[in-house]
Amino acid sequence: MTASRRLVLARRPTGMVDDATTRLEEGAAPVPGAGQALLRVRYLSIDPTIRTWMDDAPGYLPPIALGETIRGAGVGEVVESNIERYAPGDLVVGMVGWQDYALADDGAAAMQTIPPGIDPVLGLSVLGVTGITAYFGMTDVGRVAEGDTVVVSGAAGATGSVAGQIAKIRGARRVVGIAGTAEKCAWIVDELGFDAAVNYRHDDLPGALRAACPEGIDLYYDNVGGPVLDACLAQLALHGRVVMCGAISLYSATERPPGPKNIFNLIIKRARMEGFLLLDYFDRFPEAQTALFGWLTEGRLKHAEHIVEGLEHAPDALNLLFTGGNRGKVIVKL
């Protein structure tokens, strides 16, 4: 019998996750049945949406139940397999959960195998859900076009950093990133090639946005919601688009903040605001992965990962997303 640790939801958090939110339990690793494989979890993908699943509120997936293992994507290594699809040693990506061992199935819950030679960390970041989200959000929902002025919030984060680079690759005239520290602002301009950065904490945000986007915002890629969204709505250009990818400023808020006052500007500017979720794009993953892999190998797409070691530190890793302590994709290495 192989021992396996797991983090379960012990208490629903108010605001950020704390010591009482999760509980580390130890038990036996699951035994794979027919058509199943046993995975040793190697990496966890730390995503803002995990925090939303901890609330007892309606969403696009049911809340995580109290006592249930925290839901989350990750990379597992196949250690035992009763199914042809997976061979021992394969690295696969899927919803492994916050635990040492997980099961992989076939069918709808089947996991994607990472091709040999690809760093598994990239399978969670720029070549995984993060990069694919940025790809479809920017190209399909936002319809980024040549000559656009594009603004991306959470620009030093996993999705935002990729989204802004895709905008440049696809011909945007000007890409402006919004981030929360001077160091992040410098990074997205100096390393990632954004044209300008705005620090939402220290600047007069409306004034800084006006200066950075003198002709208005054609496309705003929103990862944060709240006052940053409101400020960008006020600066939309004619026929502007707002891509709603996430609203991280709301997920750990203890009170539901007011909505954006400048929503009426959508009429004045004949503008469109649209939300999306990656789960509607499963069938088109290969399209995105091919494009992302190409840009990566051509050196046109940079990426960063923030690695946290140890399953037991996964809750702290999640909090990094809300304190802004990360640059690029947060990943827990087991």
Added chain:
Amino acid sequence: MTASRRLVLARRPTGMVDDATTRLEEGAAPVPGAGQALLRVRYLSIDPTIRTWMDDAPGYLPPIALGETIRGAGVGEVVESNIERYAPGDLVVGMVGWQDYALADDGAAAMQTIPPGIDPVLGLSVLGVTGITAYFGMTDVGRVAEGDTVVVSGAAGATGSVAGQIAKIRGARRVVGIAGTAEKCAWIVDELGFDAAVNYRHDDLPGALRAACPEGIDLYYDNVGGPVLDACLAQLALHGRVVMCGAISLYSATERPPGPKNIFNLIIKRARMEGFLLLDYFDRFPEAQTALFGWLTEGRLKHAEHIVEGLEHAPDALNLLFTGGNRGKVIVKL
């Protein structure tokens, strides 16, 4: 010299228009130059957007200046013409302003002639900007489809009453109107053929909406903004659409109310919210007018006008839109 009265903007209103907002001035009617025609104004179209032009705030048109004649659409009768386009006796629709006499030009500001045999009042309501707005908002922006559950606010108003009927004609499964009195709610169901009505003043709005739209809202046509918009956002169905046609609850508000809290639901439901203005559709007016005229003559499209007599009562007529004192299109007859 012909005497002509005009209502000018005397003071910018706070909240609703009052006696100090406009001033009646009397002077000489303008004299048409080469390429111009003189119009006797017969009817004024009273539209919510006029109130927004009275504020000193950026919009899709410049504010009305203090001392300037109130801007507004209407019907004029050609009484003198120096241009082949207009013949004496013609009835034309355009931006005549709140005055007894106006000039008609050619070119970009040219007015549309109402064909003989068409009631000029219809040229301002169901066959005019009101009906055309409802047509493009419902079909082009909202992409109403067979089987949709559609909710329309301001449903007893000029645009809403037509928008809801167009949704039914285009195959919506269920059309629910939101209005502010029991009498209006009865009218839209009994006379206009809406499937249900919700009174936003007296009902538990979220509960009433849930009951009226048990499978959620596929398409919400918003004329009002504010809490009604927020309640509808919360009830969106998967891939729902919100058409932002107007936000009458904001136009005469003395304080800018908070934005919709439920905006995040656009992500959960992968939904789209889009604003539009009719001025982007000038080239396609004939398409809408042909459809509307056809439905009107087939008896499939009902309409109502609320006629107020006398130029001097135009400010009161405008206030009717904000007190909800009207049913259908408000028109001032000179």
